[in-house]
Amino acid sequence: MVIRREVILLVEPEIHDKIMPMAEAIKKFVQDGSSLGIASVGEPSPMSAIHEVVRQKKRNLTVIQAGSSMDIETLVATGCVKRFISSYVYRVTRGERAYDRGLKKYNVEVEDYTNYTAAAMLMASAMGLSCFPAPMSLVCSDIYRQRSFLGENKIKLIDNPFRLGEKLALVPAFNPDVSVVHVQRVDKFGNAQAWGPLTNMKWGALAARKIIVSAEELVDHDVVKLSPNNTIIPGFRTSAICIEPFGGHPSGLTGYYEVDFAFGMVYVMSSLAEETYQDWLNEWIFGVANRAEYIEHYIEKYGYNALERIKVQYYPSSTVKLGGTFKSYTEAFGITQEMMEQAPEFLEVEVE
Amino acid sequence: MPKKIKVTLDEIMCVRAAREIKDGDVVFIGHGHPLLSGYLAKKMHAPNCVLVTEGGIVDPDPYRPLQHPNDFCSTRGASMCIDLPETFTTILLSGYIDVAFLAGVEIDKYGNINTSYLGGLHIAGSGGQNENGGYAKRTIISVRGGHFTEKCEYITTPGYLDGYDSRYKAGLPPGTGPALVIGAKGVFRFDEVTKEMYLESYHPGVTIEEIKKEIPWDLKVSPKVVQTPVPTEKELKIMREWAPTVALGKHFFQSVMMNYLQSFVAETQARRQKK
Numbered sequence: 001m002v003i004r005r006e007v008i009l010l011v012e013p014e015i016h017d018k019i020m021p022m023a024e025a026i027k028k029f030v031q032d033g034s035s036l037g038i039a040s041v042g043e044p045s046p047m048s049a050i051h052e053v054v055r056q057k058k059r060n061l062t063v064i065q066a067g068s069s070m071d072i073e074t075l076v077a078t079g080c081v082k083r084f085i086s087s088y089v090y091r092v093t094r095g096e097r098a099y100d101r102g103l104k105k106y107n108v109e110v111e112d113y114t115n116y117t118a119a120a121m122l123m124a125s126a127m128g129l130s131c132f133p134a135p136m137s138l139v140c141s142d143i144y145r146q147r148s149f150l151g152e153n154k155i156k157l158i159d160n161p162f163r164l165g166e167k168l169a170l171v172p173a174f175n176p177d178v179s180v181v182h183v184q185r186v187d188k189f190g191n192a193q194a195w196g197p198l199t200n201m202k203w204g205a206l207a208a209r210k211i212i213v214s215a216e217e218l219v220d221h222d223v224v225k226l227s228p229n230n231t232i233i234p235g236f237r238t239s240a241i242c243i244e245p246f247g248g249h250p251s252g253l254t255g256y257y258e259v260d261f262a263f264g265m266v267y268v269m270s271s272l273a274e275e276t277y278q279d280w281l282n283e284w285i286f287g288v289a290n291r292a293e294y295i296e297h298y299i300e301k302y303g304y305n306a307l308e309r310i311k312v313q314y315y316p317s318s319t320v321k322l323g324g325t326f327k328s329y330t331e332a333f334g335i336t337q338e339m340m341e342q343a344p345e346f347l348e349v350e351v352e
Numbered sequence: 353m354p355k356k357i358k359v360t361l362d363e364i365m366c367v368r369a370a371r372e373i374k375d376g377d378v379v380f381i382g383h384g385h386p387l388l389s390g391y392l393a394k395k396m397h398a399p400n401c402v403l404v405t406e407g408g409i410v411d412p413d414p415y416r417p418l419q420h421p422n423d424f425c426s427t428r429g430a431s432m433c434i435d436l437p438e439t440f441t442t443i444l445l446s447g448y449i450d451v452a453f454l455a456g457v458e459i460d461k462y463g464n465i466n467t468s469y470l471g472g473l474h475i476a477g478s479g480g481q482n483e484n485g486g487y488a489k490r491t492i493i494s495v496r497g498g499h500f501t502e503k504c505e506y507i508t509t510p511g512y513l514d515g516y517d518s519r520y521k522a523g524l525p526p527g528t529g530p531a532l533v534i535g536a537k538g539v540f541r542f543d544e545v546t547k548e549m550y551l552e553s554y555h556p557g558v559t560i561e562e563i564k565k566e567i568p569w570d571l572k573v574s575p576k577v578v579q580t581p582v583p584t585e586k587e588l589k590i591m592r593e594w595a596p597t598v599a600l601g602k603h604f605f606q607s608v609m610m611n612y613l614q615s616f617v618a619e620t621q622a623r624r625q626k627k
Contacts, residue, residue, distance in 0.1 A: 041407060041436060042422045066436065067406075067479060069420070088479035090420065103474060112468060114478035115406065116440040123437050135445055136523035137486020140510035142468070143478060167523055196424040197407030198435035254424040261419065262616045265609060303623050306616070 018190050018241045022214065022290060025240035026052040029178045029210045033060045037122060037179035039204025041067035041115060042090070043197070043259060044248035046214050048291040049180035054078045055285055064174055066118035066200045070250075070267060076102035077271075078281065083109045083149055085174065087118040098271040111148040114138065117155075117171050119200040124173035126206035131156075134169040144169075178239075179208035182248045183232070184255060186215035187223070190238025193230040195317070196254025202232040210239040214247045216256055226322070244291045246307075249298075257310045263298075359583055360601045362496070363591055364555055365534050366392060367583040369453065369492050372532055377401045377450035378443070380484055383418040385494055386453030388591060388598045391417075395590050404443055406480045408434035417595040421480070440480070444487050447525065452488030454481050454509060454530075457498040461549045461569050463511025463530035463542060465493065466504040478508050485509035486524050490531035500535070502568045512547035519547070538563045539580050548572065553580040 020028075030036060030053055040046060050071050053061075062083040065072055069090035075081050077098035089099060102108065113121070117134050124132035138144055139157060147154045153172055160168035181201055183194040192213045194201055205211050211233060218241075224231060250260035250267065270280040288294045299307060329335065366388045373379055373393035381390040381403050390403045391414075402411050407422035413429025427433060434442075443449060457475060458466035465485065467476050485491055486509075493511075511530045512519045520526055529547075533540040538554045550572040554560055556579060564571050583591075591599040597608055 042420045043424065067422075086474075086477055088477040089474070091476050100473065110474055112477055114482040115436065115480045116483050119437050119440075135483050135486055137482050137510055140486065140513060140519070140522045140524060141478075141482055141508055142506045143482065143508065146506070196427050196433065197405065197409050197422045198433065199407040199422050200436045202435060203437060252424055254427055258425070259419055259423065261609075262613055265613050302616070302620050306619070 022242040035062040035176040037176035038065040039181035041199035043251040044253040045251040046180040046182035048244040048247035073099040121174040122207035123203040125175040131170040176208040178210040181205040182214045185217040187221040189235030191235040192233040380452040382421045449488040452484035465509040468508045469506045481509045515547045
């Protein structure tokens with residue numbers, strides 16, 4: 001194995017180094033005590049990556065997400081999280097969720113923002129800024145007045161230097177050690193393409209120092225080149241590429257599969273009591289080695305038809321016009337060899 | 353003899369909210385009631401209203417109700433797909449949202465809302481509500497499952513703060529604020545000067561006394577108080593065809609889901625027996 005890997009490295013070092021199983025990516029880039037950005041708001045959630053973090057029992061993570069649901073619940077309920085920068089946690093039921101029990105059991109500290117301001121903190125980091133202006137509605141609320149682990153650095157209020165007499169609220173940039181995102185497709189360089197409701201995916205991913213891109217499909221670089229507007233993460237920013245079909249399940253992914261409502265219901269019902277929740281975790285996270293096994297188990301348990309129910313009948317997006325005159329300047333301006341030889345600014349230099 | 357119709361509380365609330373949308377309005381929607389109200393308005397009296405979702409979908413024509421605000425079925429028929437920070441900055445914070453919907457777990461007499469903490473328990477959080485409450489021209493607040501309170505345990509989303517002009521003194525733009533509160537028993541508006549909530553209409557079958565009992569302050573009642581309008585047959589037809597699980601109420605939704613789940617589980621068991 002080692003020899004083979006070295007051979008590959010000699011051929012295309014920067015390429016094959018990035019494509020790896022999810023287990024390896026999480027092991028390599030998420031450490032105990034890391035800060036982790038989840039680059040999604042509800043859908044598509046990088047569930048495959050989340051499950052791997054839980055499987056590897058990472059501890060003391062600081063997690064940031066602009067709008068959460070079962071992703072953060074799974075992390076909090078299994079004791080991975082110490083601090084959570086939160087803006088919303090989807091509550092399906094009035095009963096006690098696994099999230100509620102996890103907060104208590106592991107003394108998780110929560111700092112509250114809003115979907116937009118949590119996104120703005122990540123956007124500031126992605127843009128290389130130190131902070132981002134926040135709306136005054138934040139200052140009019142207890143989100144401003146009540147502070148947890150970020151203390152006075154949660155939100156600052158200054159005199160607006162450009163508008164006399166007005167105040168300006170600022171939220172700090174948040175630069176996670178690593179972010180996880182699930183997209184439709186990626187090429188071997190790590191150019192990640194996504195479409196549909198983009199929510200906070202781009203900013204959430206680009207905010208971090210290392211980006212783990214989980215993708216439904218690996219496509220040729222030529223496919224990316226045909227629709228460069230759809231690329232949200234350039235390859236040079238991607239640290240790990242994990243090809244994870246159904247990596248967002250049970251959340252949906254535009255053009256691939258819908259949110260799996262029935263499976264989500266099974267999950268929610270199991271989450272209402274600790275014992276049934278542990279059973280669920282043992283079956284769907286600890287009982288499988290990776291996402292491929294998770295899907296195999298799903299098909300084995302519910303049948304292939306269950307998976308077919310959520311598959312999307314897609315229609316192609318209309319193509320846009322890219323292109324050019326495809327004429328070089330030599331051709332376009334009629335530049336001949338003779339003209340070039342007579343260019344007036346030549347210097348004569350001696351060569352050995 | 354007046355004709356009797358069957359209607360749910362959810363339908364009464366959704367229709368009341370829909371009628372508050374004017375043709376041409378730009379409307380920030382989520383899922384559930386707000387989405388249905390926006391959809392209904394577009395199909396009825398406001399064909400030129402533009403719906404906007406948090407995740408960046410502008411002017412969608414979803415084939416079924418969204419199951420959460422960023423459900424991708426909203427991409428069908430959409431005119432523009434952007435992202436969350438773009439939606440909040442270029443559309444909401446810069447003043448282009450006419451109507452936004454909010455939901456309150458707790459609401460006080462000035463329309464301030466709590467969706468964050470109840471008895472110290474972290475219940476949900478702001479989501480997109482704080483900015484919508486701050487910057488939409490008119491907000492419609494639903495308190496279907498929540499309650500009215502003298503003082504919110506936590507103010508997640510500003511309404512009129514302490515009443516009068518306190519909201520604007522605190523830095524929120526003029527011409528914004530809560531317009532309508534739709535409760536489970538009645539509909540409320542805000543006094544133009546004091547910004548205190550008053551009763552505008554009571555739902556069919558509910559008395560003003562019953563409503564007053566649920567409100568912990570001395571509720572003022574509009575001299576023109578009327579019964580909340582009942583949905584028309586056309587409105588009911590549109591809602592039930594497109595969003596039966598929203599229109600027909602939570603219990604209907606739960607029973608549909610339980611049936612669906614049971615058939616799912618039954619298939620699993622049948623598979624096991626075959627093996």
